[in-house]
Amino acid sequence: MRIVLATLLIQIISLWAVAQQPDLILTNGQIFTSDTSQLYVEALAIKSGRITAIGRTVDIEKLATRQTKRLDLGGMLVVPGFNDAHNHLPGGLKATKIASAGMDPSWEAVLDSIRKAVRQTPEGQWIEGTIGPSIANLPAATRFVLDKIAPNHPIRLLSWWGHVGLYNSLGLREMGIAEDQPDPKGGFYERMPDGKTLTGKGYEKNAYWPHTSYAKMASLRDENAMIGEFRGMTQALLKAGITSYQNMCTGATAADYARIWKKAGLPFRLRLIRWGDMNTDGSLSIPAKDQPGTTSDLPLLTISGTKWLLEGTPIEGGAEQVDAYPNRPGWYGRMNYTVPEIERMCREAIDRKDQLHFHIGGTKSIGKLLDLMASMPVDWKPLRPRFEHGDEIDYSPEYIRKAQQMGIIIVQNPTHFAPMEGVPMGPPPTHGMAMKTLLNKHIPLAIGSDGPFNPYLNIMFATTHPRRPGEALSREQAVIAYTRTAAYAEFAEQEKGTLTVGKVADLAVLSQNIFKVPVPKLLQTESILTMVNGAIVYDAGLLKVK
The missing domain is CATH 2.30.40.10 (Urease, subunit C, domain 1)
Known part of the structure; x- marks a missing residue:
């Protein structure tokens, strides 16, 4: 024995x-x-x-x-794989894309590009372009001008920051938007002096891209082209050392993205955050809310959280502020939903134990949201509510105190700190776009790109902060926000975000030491070898596994 x-x-x-x-x-x-x-x-x-x-x-x-x-x-320097905590996958509209000169093209330049596209595009096919602040805020930019040069092509011009859309008349009809359409919940239409007729310009997604048209957009989608775009994008992400991507589902439902992602077979982690809208009767519309969070056939994909677009941005005057906009006397911005409507969003998420993501940033609107949340008998910390952007969280010491108490996570986007065409810089402000203050006050800070997904570009702006240099982070703090805290911001800190025992081996070997190179050289950084789950998913061929 x-x-x-x-x-x-x-x-x-x-x-x-x-x-x-x-x-x-x-x-x-x-x-x-x-x-x-x-x-x-x-x-x-x-x-x-x-x-x-x-x-x-x-x-x-x-x-x-x-x-x-x-x-x-x-x-060589190795870092945890970067986790882009806030971005948007393309929606795959089958359209002829017009080229834009810079971030703020003139109205005439865009019209010239449309004229060229009309000559090259079959009638009935969409033409799509990107506009900047000048056109978004230009009263003369209407569908009636577009109709004269493109009466037989549906046109959509979308602002690069995603809060303003402009259609021609055929584009409105294709999207099921009437010429005197009432304002939807969560969005607004610009109207002619009669107060009824649409100019073609819509503010916020639920106006220029109503949730009721998801099925319509799916019918206009080129999924094969979308799969090809995802595959090309994935190579760029992995070459940058990004191994996780948190997607706000504006262009398609989470269920659609999951289905297309499966076809694409992509080797990095994707989190799909549902996009919430409100129906005309005040009921909540949350596509894919019953979709399982994970499935065995897509081990790198998760579906969780719901994003609510509570207001616009200062660029088009949509964020609600305490003080009037300097270029629009008497205008303070406005929220897309009432406080009681936002409370319904909160209660729905609490019932489902779902993470809330609020697009919020104005000096007044943040106070309204914090006051509402503080008034509810809820222990918010376990739910980890996120303020996407949260630019004015430091407008008041009271805002900071409430954010601390409720465990609010701020997801900031450093590329927004950069000088932008059509957006005046002005002198450094005394509040807004805080980063260092948040860390000093122990408020979780994650980084998402919400635009160019180059992590070294975002690290550069996070550590120089052109708009408010006193809020700049150290490079180590920026990388931690991009990895460890980004994982915390999606309840994944037990799985990833640090290179420690027990975590998944998601990492990037970098071409240079980003903690030591001069600032201008940060943008030359690439990953020379990227791993997800310990498997090499990108290899520049400079290192050899033996």
Whole structure:
């Protein structure tokens, strides 16, 4: 019996030892873990897609066996895979795209581009373009002008920041929008002096792209082209070292994106955040709200959270402010929903135990939302509500205090700090677009691009902050916001976000040390090797696994 027990014990120990043998070790590197208790290590071990050990090269090498693969980093910097906490996948509208000169093209330049597109595009096919602040805020930019040059082509011109859309008359009809359409819940139409007739310009998604037209948009979608676009985009993301992407589902429902993503077969983590709208009767419309959060056939994809577009932005005068807009006397902006309507959104999410994502940023609107949430008998911290942008969270010390108490997460977008065509910079403000203040006040801060997804561009603006230099972060703080806190912002901090034992091996080996290079050289950074779940998903061929 003793011999049998001894033999069994030896077998168990042998099996345990085999189970601990790493599949791959990375050695001789500068590995930035994003864990403030141990920011740097030299080496790590990976088994079955997870990190099993971190530490000194000499210690990690002792864990390796003959079967273990090895990657000598040669002193290169490794970071956790970046997690873009706020962005938007394309919607795939089948259209002829017109070229735009810069971020703020003139009305005449756009009209000239449309004229050229009309000559090259079959009648009845969509023409689509991008406009900037000048056209978005130009009273003369109406559908009637577009109708004269393109009466037989539906046209959609969408602002690059996504809050203003302009259609011609055929485009309105194709979208099911009447020429005297009432304002929808959550959006507004610009009207002619009669107060009824639409100019063709809609503010907020529920006006220029009503949720009632999801089926219509699906019929206008070129899914094969969309799959190709996703695949090309994925290569660019992985080359940048981005391994997670949190998508606000504006262009399609979460269910549609999941289906198309499955066809594309893409090797990085995608979170689909539902987009909430409100029906004309005041009931809530949340496409895919009953969709399961995860499925076995899409292990890298999750569906969770609901985004609510509570207001516009200062660019078009949509964010609600305490003080009137300087260029529009007597105009303070406005919220897209009433406070009782927002309370219904909150209660619905609480019932489903779903994370709330509020697009909010005005000096007055943030106060309204915080007051509402504070008045509700809810322990908000476990729900981790997110303020997307949250630009004016530091307008008042009271705002900061309430955000601390309720565990509000701010997802900021550093590319918004950059000088923009058509948007005056002005002197540095005393509030708005806070970053350092949030960290000092222990308010969770994550970074999402909401635009160009180059993480090094976002890190550059986060650490220089052209609009408010005193709020700039250190590069280490910016990377932590882009990795560890971004994971926390999607309830995934137990799985990813740091290069520590037990986490998935999502990482990027960078072409240069982003903590040491001069600011202008940050933009030259690329990943030379990117891993998801311990598998190499991008390889520039500069390092060799042996």
